[in-house]
Amino acid sequence: xxxxxxxxxxxxxxxxxxxxxxxxxxxxxxxxxxxxxxxxxxxxxxxxxxxxxxxxxxxxxxxxxxxxxxxxxxxxxxxxxxxxxxxxxxxxxxxxxxxxx
Numbered sequence: 001x002x003x004x005x006x007x008x009x010x011x012x013x014x015x016x017x018x019x020x021x022x023x024x025x026x027x028x029x030x031x032x033x034x035x036x037x038x039x040x041x042x043x044x045x046x047x048x049x050x051x052x053x054x055x056x057x058x059x060x061x062x063x064x065x066x067x068x069x070x071x072x073x074x075x076x077x078x079x080x081x082x083x084x085x086x087x088x089x090x091x092x093x094x095x096x097x098x099x100x101x
Contacts, residue, residue: 006061009090014045015061021088025065028081028095033070036089036098044093074099 008021015023023043030039066081075083075097087096 006066006086006088008041008088010041010044010088010093011090012047013041013093014047014050015043021061023061025067026061026088028066028068028070028098030070030073030095030098032072033098034072034100036094036096037092039070039073039095039098041088041093041095044088068095070095070098072100074101 006021008016008019010016011019013021015021021043026041026043028039029042033039064080066086067079068076068081069079070076073095075081081097083097085097088094089096
């Protein structure tokens with residue numbers, strides 16, 4: 001996915017700063033997922049349960065740095081995300097962009 005938008009609504013994630021991911025790269029799990037509720041952003045770290053502090057100066061996550069193990073997703077190409085836009089859910093850090101083939 002190059003030039004697309006990455007919107008992280010998981011505001012309780014330590015990597016989230018103003019709905020932008022500062023992790024540098026994200027990983028989405030869900031090898032046998034057939035719906036978005038079966039996916040998870042495994043880069044997610046709950047701010048309330050962690051002493052991890054992210055720096056505002058950290059690099060933005062480039063949309064080309066999304067590794068995806070949701071093999072049934074139409075946007076997954078060779079373990080990379082090729083969606084035009086990516087949405088990470090606020091409640092449970094799942095990938096709301098997931099679409100089953």
